[in-house]
Amino acid sequence: MIKINDLHAKIGEKEILKGLSLEVKAGEIHAIMGPNGAGKSTLASILAGREDYEVTAGQVDFQGEDLLELSTEDRAREGLFLAFQYPVEIPGVSNINFLRTAINEIREYNKEEPVSAKDFMAMVREKSALVELDSKLASRSVNEGFSGGEKKRNEIFQMAMLAPKLAILDETDSGLDIDALRIVANGVNKLRTSENATIVITHYQRLLDHIVPDFVHVLYDGKIVKTGGKELALELEEKGYDWIKAELAN
Amino acid sequence: MSVDLNSTPLFFSELKETILPLSENEKKNSISFLNENKLPTTRNEAWKYTRLAKLGKSKFISSNSELESIDQYNIDPSATTLVFVNGFFSEELSSNDCPDNLTWSLLSQKNKIEETISDESEYFNCLNSAFLVEGVELNIADKAIMKNPIQIIHVLNGDAIISNFRIVVNAGKSSEASIITGFFSENGDSQFSNVISEINVAENAKLTMDKLQYETESTFHISTEKVKQARNSVFTINTATLNGGLVRNNVVVDVDGENCNTHMNGAYLLKNKQHVDNHTLVNHNVPNCDSFELYKGVMDDKSTAVFNGKVIVHKDAQKINAFQSNGNVLISDDATVNSKPELEIFADDVKCSHGSTTGQLDDEAIFYLQCRGLSKKSAHQLMVSAFIGEVLEKFENENVRTYINGLLKSRFNWDYVS
Numbered sequence: 001m002i003k004i005n006d007l008h009a010k011i012g013e014k015e016i017l018k019g020l021s022l023e024v025k026a027g028e029i030h031a032i033m034g035p036n037g038a039g040k041s042t043l044a045s046i047l048a049g050r051e052d053y054e055v056t057a058g059q060v061d062f063q064g065e066d067l068l069e070l071s072t073e074d075r076a077r078e079g080l081f082l083a084f085q086y087p088v089e090i091p092g093v094s095n096i097n098f099l100r101t102a103i104n105e106i107r108e109y110n111k112e113e114p115v116s117a118k119d120f121m122a123m124v125r126e127k128s129a130l131v132e133l134d135s136k137l138a139s140r141s142v143n144e145g146f147s148g149g150e151k152k153r154n155e156i157f158q159m160a161m162l163a164p165k166l167a168i169l170d171e172t173d174s175g176l177d178i179d180a181l182r183i184v185a186n187g188v189n190k191l192r193t194s195e196n197a198t199i200v201i202t203h204y205q206r207l208l209d210h211i212v213p214d215f216v217h218v219l220y221d222g223k224i225v226k227t228g229g230k231e232l233a234l235e236l237e238e239k240g241y242d243w244i245k246a247e248l249a250n
Numbered sequence: 251m252s253v254d255l256n257s258t259p260l261f262f263s264e265l266k267e268t269i270l271p272l273s274e275n276e277k278k279n280s281i282s283f284l285n286e287n288k289l290p291t292t293r294n295e296a297w298k299y300t301r302l303a304k305l306g307k308s309k310f311i312s313s314n315s316e317l318e319s320i321d322q323y324n325i326d327p328s329a330t331t332l333v334f335v336n337g338f339f340s341e342e343l344s345s346n347d348c349p350d351n352l353t354w355s356l357l358s359q360k361n362k363i364e365e366t367i368s369d370e371s372e373y374f375n376c377l378n379s380a381f382l383v384e385g386v387e388l389n390i391a392d393k394a395i396m397k398n399p400i401q402i403i404h405v406l407n408g409d410a411i412i413s414n415f416r417i418v419v420n421a422g423k424s425s426e427a428s429i430i431t432g433f434f435s436e437n438g439d440s441q442f443s444n445v446i447s448e449i450n451v452a453e454n455a456k457l458t459m460d461k462l463q464y465e466t467e468s469t470f471h472i473s474t475e476k477v478k479q480a481r482n483s484v485f486t487i488n489t490a491t492l493n494g495g496l497v498r499n500n501v502v503v504d505v506d507g508e509n510c511n512t513h514m515n516g517a518y519l520l521k522n523k524q525h526v527d528n529h530t531l532v533n534h535n536v537p538n539c540d541s542f543e544l545y546k547g548v549m550d551d552k553s554t555a556v557f558n559g560k561v562i563v564h565k566d567a568q569k570i571n572a573f574q575s576n577g578n579v580l581i582s583d584d585a586t587v588n589s590k591p592e593l594e595i596f597a598d599d600v601k602c603s604h605g606s607t608t609g610q611l612d613d614e615a616i617f618y619l620q621c622r623g624l625s626k627k628s629a630h631q632l633m634v635s636a637f638i639g640e641v642l643e644k645f646e647n648e649n650v651r652t653y654i655n656g657l658l659k660s661r662f663n664w665d666y667v668s
Contacts, residue, residue: 048621076623088618092636101632102622109623141636142618158622 001026001166001197002047002067007058008222009046016042018222019058024166027194031208031233032201034219035241040201041085043219044170048082049075063165076102077109079165083155083172090142095154096124098142099161106162127160131187149180156187163191168199173207185210205237218244261289264311265412268382272363279370280379290373299556299588300498300527305470308440310412312383314338320403325432325462326649329401336406337383337413343403351394351425357385357416374472378414378446385416388429392422392452399428399460399647406435406443406465417447421457421483428458430650433473433494435465445473451483453507458486460650464657465494467522474500481507481536488645489528491518492657497526508538516545517641519634519662520553520585527556534563534570537597543574546641548634549585559604560592567597574604579611579637581630631664 002024009017016039024030034040046053047060049072060067065078090098104114115123128138131153143151152172159167169188173181188198188211200211208216208230216232217224220241225248226232236244262284268277289306290297315336320343324331330352333343339356348354357363363385369375388400406413421427435441443465451457465471471494479485491497503512518526532541547555557576578587591604611633619629645651658664 050617072617072620073623073625076621082621084618084621088612088614090612090615090618090633090636092639093615093619093632098619098622098624098632101628102619102624105625105628106623142615162622 001028001063003061005059005061007046007060008056009042009053010056011042011053015056016053016222017046020219020223022217022224024197024199026165026197028215029192029198029200029211029213031213031216032199032219033203033205033216033233033236036203038219039222040219041170044082044168044201047075047080047168048072073105074109076162077106081159081162081164081167083152083159083167083169085171085174087143087151087155089144089146091144093142094139095137095142096139099124099158103161123161128157130160130190131156132183133157148175149177152176152180152184153187156184160187160191164196166197166199167191168201170201171203172200173202173204181207182210205233208233220244220248261306261308261310262377262381262412264309265381266312267380268414270358270363270382270385271360272379272382273365276365276370276379280376283370283373283376284380287373296529299554300496300525305442305496308410308442308470310410310440310442312336312381312412312414313408315407315411316340317343317405317407319343320405323403323405323432323434325403325430325653326399326401326647328649329399329430331401331403332386333403333405334384334386334413334415336408336411337404337415339384339386349396349398351391351396352400353389353391355387357382357387357418360387374444375446375474378416378444381412381414382416383414385418387418388420390419390421390425390427392424394422394425394427396425396427399430401430401432403432404434404443404445406441406469407437408441409438410440411438412442412444415443415445417445419447419449419457421449421451421455423452424454425452426456428460428647430460430462430647432462433465433471435469439466439468440470441465441468442470443473445471447473447475449475449477449485451477451479451485453480454482455480456484458646459488460645460647461487461489462650462654462657463489463491463494463497467493467524468495470495471497473498474502477501477503479503479505479507479510479512482509483507484511484513486513487515488641489516490642490645490654491516491526492654492661493524494526495524497524499528501528501530502533503531503541504533504535505539505541506535508536510539512539512541513644514541514543514545515641515644517638518545518547518555519638519658520547520555521550521662522553523551524553525555526553528558529556530559532561532572534561534567534572537566537568537570539567540571541573544641544644545575546577546638547587548579548581548638549587550581552582552584554585555587557587557589557606558592559590560594561602561604563593563595563597563600563602565596568599570597570600570602572600572602576606577637578608579634580608581611581634635664
């Protein structure tokens with residue numbers, strides 16, 4: 001699905017990713033954990049195409065395409081989805097209208113017919129139920145006046161609508177209470193198939209109780225320094241990141 | 251007395267004095283004003299940001315012309331339509347029937363044109379009086395509830411055409427009506443519409459004006475709406491400026507009766523080298539009135555916009571609520587806006603606010619939309635529609651909104667998403 005090889009990136013003069021490699025196959029869930037400042041969100045931003053970062057070395061292969069050569073929108077159209085850590089409020093732009101535009105532009109890119117109004121509304125009803133998002137919220141301005149939990153559920157609702165091949169959830173658990181966490185995780189689990197993959201970026205282990213990863217990676221100082229199964233997350237929870245730092249120092 | 255043609259050639263030197271039945275005083279004073287004064291320059295506070303040099307270098311002619319049809323300008327097909335080409339009335343293109351509660355007449359057919367509207371110290375007002383081609387007076391009967399709007403379509407046709415044109419509206423007591431004015435141009439460059447509207451809103455009347463401007467990028471358009479509101483009346487003017495080279499709109503509202511509501515909304519979308527200047531003035535002369543003003547613009551390329559909104563709350567006009575807001579989005583680095591909201595308050599028990607913002611589209615929001623698969627262009631379009639939509643929604647007439655959407659589609663190739 002995606003193969004990241006020796007990725008180096010900087011913002012301004014500051015090097016943030018220092019040779020990150022990672023491969024995710026279809027059907028897999030990978031968790032990327034790590035202390036603040038390790039480069040977790042930078043990785044998500046670079047994969048989505050944010051222009052603030054400069055990639056200085058390395059490659060990213062996404063289903064045979066050179067991901068870094070694609071525009072942000074073409075990455076989305078190829079099936080990459082980023083659930084934002086801080087979803088943006090866009091006053092006046094309705095969630096539904098923008099999603100219909102998005103879906104139709106993605107379809108056009110894939111040389112498919114636009115979605116009919118009827119099918120689209122049926123989809124909205126079905127997918128908003130998946131994350132228990134009030135359909136009234138679904139038709140309001142994008143994230144405007146939404147609570148923290150509603151914003152995150154809206155991210156997963158959009159993910160459900162767009163049905164990406166690879167979803168990157170950037171700190172989706174931040175700011176969520178336990179109920180919202182369960183709803184969000186439940187939505188993600190229901191969307192899981194053998195054809196798609198998920199990268200869960202998180203600081204804490206608790207989300208991984210609900211979204212069970214196949215692999216857990218520790219990102220530290222711009223690199224993946226340790227990879228293990230889901231038990232690694234528990235170990236990190238118990239021992240903290242200092243343990244990793246100490247291990248690396250030796 | 252006549253216009254002195256021996257001095258330096260002037261942009262109006264080809265024009266003939268009006269033959270309309272204006273008062274001798276008005277004619278005489280206007281012509282002498284034009285002889286004694288030059289075009290306002292940017293040293294004149296009212297024209298500080300709008301340069302008229304190019305207009306002054308042009309040479310305009312007045313001439314009647316015919317159009318095949320006005321299908322493409324028919325903003326609201328349900329309306330009673332009056333069509334003017336180069337300022338001249340076109341009977342064949344206008345509606346044949348007229349609702350019972352409306353009477354209208356051409357100013358050329360009147361015995362005398364009342365002198366109520368002239369402002370003999372304002373250049374374009376004098377120009378209008380001196381060379382007035384035609385005009386129309388609409389009288390809406392007392393208590394009339396007009397089901398369909400009245401639509402005045404003004405089309406410029408031919409090179410260097412000037413139209414000095416007038417609209418007079420008398421909205422009778424307790425009447426309810428809406429008027430659409432549409433300004434278009436075709437087949438020619440360097441045209442000039444110089445329009446004055448006088449609007450009298452009687453007691454308890456409710457009048458809405460929807461004004462659409464869609465001339466060409468080489469057209470000059472200067473128009474002034476002078477509004478007088480009697481007590482308990484509601485007046486709304488919605489202006490959409492979607493094309494035009496140099497456009498200046500003056501809206502002056504005198505609120506002369508208590509318990510009035512005044513609404514002024516304007517949307518302007520500019521590109522290339524367009525220049526659009528909206529000047530508004532509300533005079534709150536009496537207590538217990540509310541006024542609301544919302545103007546929003548989107549400027550691309552090297553276009554420039556000017557907003558000057560002034561609210562004067564006169565002495566003893568207590569309990570006034572006056573709200574004014576102007577928002578601008580600059581899409582290109584070369585676009586500019588000069589926004590100046592002004593409040594002058596001489597009463598002490600009033601609630602007034604004004605605000606002006608100028609910014610760019612939110613990059614974070616655009617990135618967010620692109621991350622969902624929208625092209626940058628679609629993302630811009632959605633954001634611009636959301637921004638300007640707040641004003642376009644004020645056009646309550648659905649046919650007008652649909653027509654505006656069509657113009658946006660043809661000029662900017664995007665659909666306004668409501």
